[in-house]
Amino acid sequence: MATLPTLYEYYTAGGISSGLSASQNYFTLNNRNITLYSGAMHYFRVPKPYWRDRLRKMRAAGLNTVETYMPWNLHEPEIGNYDFGHGGSDMQEFLDIETFLKTAQEEDMLAIVRPGPYICAEWEYGGLPSWLQREKIFVRTSDSTFMKHVTRYFNILLPILAAFQFTLGGPIIAFQVENEYGNTEQPGVFMPDKAYLEQLRQLNIRNGIVELLFTSDTPTGHGDVGTLPEYFLQTANFAHNPEREFDRLKQLQPNKPIMAMEFWTGWFDHWAEHHHTRDNRDFYNTLDRILKYPASVNMYMFLGGTNFGFLNGANQEWGSWNEAILHTTTSYDYDAPLSEAGDYTEKYDMVKELISKYNTVPIRNPPTPATTPKIAYPNIQVTERLEMDEIIDRISEKFVFPETIAMENLPINNNSGQSYGYIIYRKTGLHIPSHAKLKVENHVCDTVMVLIDGVLVSKPLSGASDFDGFGYWRIGSGILDLGSEEKHNATLELVAENWGRSNYGWLEQFWQLKGLHQGDVYLNEDKLENWETMPLEFKKKWTNSLTGWRAISDWNVAKPALYKATFEIGEPMDTFVDMNMWTKGIVIINGFVLGRYATPLGPQQTLYLPAPLLQEGVNEMIVFEQFYPGKEIAFSTVSKFYTP
Template identity: 55%
Template sequence: MVPLLITLSLACVFSSTSSDPLPTNYEYYTSGGISSGLSADQPYFTLNGKNFSIYSGAMHYFRVPRAYWRDRMKKMRAAGLNTLETYVAWNLHEPYSGVYDFGDGGSEMEDFLHIQELLKTAQEEDLFVILRPGPYICAEYNYGGFPAWLLREGAGFRTNEATYMKYVKRYFDKLLSVINDYQFTKGGSIIAFQIENEYGYAAYKDWVPERPYLEGLQQLYIDNDVVELLLTSDSPTVEGDAGTLPGVFQATNLGTDPEEQFNKILKRQPNKPLLAMEFWVGWFDFWADVHHTTPPDTVRDVLERILKFPASFNLYMFIGGTNWGFTNGASLGADTFNNSVFIPVTTSYDYDSVLTEAGDYTDKYFVVKELLQQYSTIPTNTPEVPNLAPKEPYRYIKVQKRLSFSDIVDKNAPYVINSPNLLPMELLDINNNSGQSVGYIVYRKENVDLPVSTVLKIEGHVCDTALVLVNGVLISPVLESKDDFNGFGYWRLENSTITLLTGEGLSNATVDIVVEEWGRMNGGNIYQYNKTFKGLWQELLQVMFTLTMKKISDWKIIPLEFKKNWTNNLEGWTDKTTNEGTALFYAALEIPTEPRDTFIDMRKWNKGLVIVNGFPIGKYLFLGPQQTLYIPAPFLRKGTNDIVIFEHFEAADEVSFASKQIWSAVNDGK
């Protein structure tokens, strides 16, 4: 491929001794032909035989709209970075077992998955690429990047277990065949691949990370003709060499104390270059928790110490982006399965990073640019800082229509599965027998006689939240404070109960239990990965009416995945006359000109999901800290835009917009 010649930046720190412009990175490192890739066989990196420092930034393509990839890359290169780093999300590229999507597979996330275009665009923007395919990626992503259908197979996770490795091999063979030609020594952009991810962190009690597993992954790269540098990444001060392989370059992850990390790793890996594979410039957020920030001066201090050591780095994150729809991860307790400390990650993955979620500059951006101007020693062309796209706080719009929960199920159920017993969503025989991965699952019991004071009891825990309706009327209490998470309808409470009727009894009633999947664990000990089924599923779990102590059987199970085709063809909408949830609400956003980026302001709503033109933008919760949801201009259109909101409890009369993300302080309740 011919590298793109970028115009010389007036802000470039280097000056040319002639009238000729400075070379691009690709011109500098490939002049005379390519004979070798990235090497760590000496105390400094070389690329194609020339001294090289990795100045990298993390951008997860699945968190940034495809239409904005190039813009974010231009900003990365203008800051002085020469490399882009990204994970590869297995759960997106193989959404159903044996069904792949690399940009043309027809999945709900299809437009984010053009990975070949990503690699080509990076090269055109004068950036090299470090690829981290996992198979486990953490990334605070749903299930750490694992596809949920693995739960159906009884597979192990992150071990050499045969079933797990069978599916890893099948996926890696497909993925690596797609990206093989984009390796640097073959004329492409990829200069390194990471084996697994922070594998040393998986150690738990008497379990030790398995070298044969890492060796198996290494062999998959070799068998698929991967010739670029392979590396692992763990903290040497915590895990030592637990997550590494002999002869494989080890990088480190850090937020502070780079000297301690680097000196430790040099003792076991002498005469090698140093790489902070993740230098955490910020942090992520949990729902109903504080918004995390890291001061720019702290970033300046640590980054300068990295550069002075000297060492290479990858800024995690350069741009955090967004956990679209149902893609957020969650933290789980250190015990095998501890529901009380399940904490879901917010829709926004802003990360207080170098660029905001919407691609705007922060003070950290100019800190990075200034330091690289000071410490870079290779004279290549640095382009000018791009202008920012304007944001538009569109005028508020009235909510016009409502679709009751009864009509959602009775008129629009995508599937109705009759089952004598409760099943988790992953074991439903849908989606090419791959089960349901995300969304909501409805457990319906019809034709029930309910005497007065009937109590519904759910043994075990719900995963992750539950709403109970009788004849379409919400019985569950409205969420008013984060203390309510300790009560009925949430993951913390074991063996929970709720009174269904306080007045007269009912005959032939319909009882619905609507369970929300609010994010699978993205990291934890080795024993937890098969404990992340969603819905009502736990061992010995029963649902019963305690007035008669009768276990309920013979259920109708309805998955609600909110796929685009389903949402855009819903039937039964009526004029909105009430704000009562659980229901869908509709508002039309009219845009007479070309759309601009905006944020939808959900501070007047309670808890639920926002869908724009059929695409789930993400979840909201009045408790914060996130109060708005980012809507990129490419997700909007000139003319009428459909805003659909699935509100769990109480809707508002209008939908408002903002020009930036709004974070709240800790919100204990209404």
């Protein structure tokens, strides 16, 4: 029996004369019919050493294409400074897009790329860099200042991608222009900016992009308001009722191929929600109907991955974003066919079955790879601590401003401001009368802890009901009683946290400065001025330089502090850090911020710790606990989700 050809052998035999064509009511690739069986996997949510494993698992399910977004905020973390895998940022190991695309082709997969500039993706600020907010910019429009920055970035990014186009022998068969742009429609308020879309189209052309350009929206929701029908193929995003969306696509663009660019395989979690899952039989039924229609499909997500560091996004469900913001968890498992850790699920087997049922192209699939092993390391004891005043002593960048300002406006990071982490506002030499009232005008963005002489006086987090009290974003102009004890020559510290910028919404919701910036701070009737202001970013270089750790004597006192533990291992293996004994903060492994935890809120209780972030020998784990610490850190072989 003759051996079946690989995907590339089948579609490039005799040379490449054309790319992906949508000139008829079905796709062709190099003049051969093709149905796209695609899955979303974001390289920036998966450690680089695991890219090949995840791609091979996707190909073994019968997929022929991988789809990925590209986050501007990581690739240009500071204005004019870029990182595509070698730029020196803490995330550089996740950003080598050339290696990712080469690996996809080596694993016999095509690629669809969605370079933005806005990507949504439940990613911090929808992939937009926070430094855009240092200027008054109308993002996602033809605003000249916004387009100046987009043009500079795209003139770097797009030539990298252009070299990987299918017609030049690479894997990329299509490029998305913007992302769900129809959803910006607000009748009577804002209509999608067609001039902006044309400017993006021209940027692609000028940078050598010749493959198919497309947009994606929910067709029954916004029609073609978010696209240029004469230039872009329209695709559909939905979870259910594919026939309704596809029929509308046919009305909008007759005689064109039909594709679900986002068939939502599951859903994501916000803190304090129940863990989202999608019924497997419902998933199977909907995917079956998509392929039967017939249509091409991109499963969003096929592998969710992880919002490492501070890179989770947020959403608004009601009201203004000040009050209604819901922050996404560190885990982006998505209840996808491959789990956050790349493990097989029942949905994976369903995908494999359905593609085998409908696919008529005789190509060779690889064998299914083995599952990545997991281990629960023994509990490790926390041995040392740095308290808040000691942390502040080790921050070198300190500034004095008349008023509290947004973190984005700090003169740091090559004048790009602060993007992530915490910002501290400090006042010394205060007289604080008995039962003095501290008032923070308007909304905090997103939370604030209050310390007097190093002692936490605001309420420790105990559950979601705390969101309706002082220190959280939901209330405006919160007031805190500072206690019955009169204090002289006191030091007041306000520690504000960016818990994640919204990644989705109407355009006015994309103005999202973080910190205490919406009004003044009062002690009784006196406005407090001249704040010593400093960033607490937890960059790897700074964290790894910390010294002066001290033994711990008081375990049951709520206070923000850094806690350190070390453990020694032989061969690194995947694990999950179980934070059930802790309260709220971040976990850092060997200087790298693994992510956030908020145990009283749920649903996420563990943090995925992939083996590539560990090292043979001694590993250092640091926890920034904002309230009550645990005495040890536990591990698990499985992820844990629940809502307390």
